Amino acid sequence: MNISEETYIVNLGIHIRQLREKKDLSQQGLADDSGMTKSQIARIETAKINTTVKTLVKIAKALDIEPKELFDFTSK
Amino acid sequence: MNISEETYIVNLGIHIRQLREKKDLSQQGLADDSGMTKSQIARIETAKINTTVKTLVKIAKALDIEPKELFDFTSK
Numbered sequence: 096m097n098i099s100e101e102t103y104i105v106n107l108g109i110h111i112r113q114l115r116e117k118k119d120l121s122q123q124g125l126a127d128d129s130g131m132t133k134s135q136i137a138r139i140e141t142a143k144i145n146t147t148v149k150t151l152v153k154i155a156k157a158l159d160i161e162p163k164e165l166f167d168f169t170s171k
Numbered sequence: 172m173n174i175s176e177e178t179y180i181v182n183l184g185i186h187i188r189q190l191r192e193k194k195d196l197s198q199q200g201l202a203d204d205s206g207m208t209k210s211q212i213a214r215i216e217t218a219k220i221n222t223t224v225k226t227l228v229k230i231a232k233a234l235d236i237e238p239k240e241l242f243d244f245t246s247k
Contacts, residue, residue: 097232098228098231098232098238100224100225100228100229101225103224103225103228103238104224104225107224145223145224145225146223146224147221147222147223147224148176148179148180148183148221148222148223148224148227149176149177149179149180149221151224152174152176152179153176155174156173156174161245162174162179162242162246163239163242163243163244165242166238166239166241166242167239168239169237170238
């Protein structure tokens with residue numbers, strides 16, 4: 096299985112943005128609901144930062160989804 | 172959905188250990204295959220550290236599984 100870590104976080108960021116938009120949430124809205132800042136959300140969605148598991152659980156809770164759904168995508 | 176981040180990383184650590192043991196890999200074996208140290212693996216499995224996505228992708232690659240399988244568990 097040949098996935099680069101960098102490619103994975105890029106795809107994760109895209110997936111998170113899609114999940115957020117499906118819920119009609121702005122970055123600010125998701126930031127407010129997850130106790131983070133808009134720029135943190137933006138940097139996660141654009142893979143500028145290699146975020147942690149706990150941060151992702153906060154995002155899942157704010158999106159009202161199971162954390163595993165955040166990772167339910169295929170990264171080439 | 173009411174999951175605590177702390178409970179989540181505890182359950183994630185247990186799940187990673189189960190996946191590792193299913194492959195008959197020791198912590199040292201997984202550490203060697205993922206380019207990490209045995210103590211890093213031990214601290215992830217016992218939720219002593221809040222690890223990052225890229226580290227988890229390295230673990231998934233070493234276990235030869237899709238990253239999403241690392242998160243395929245239910246955390247109460």
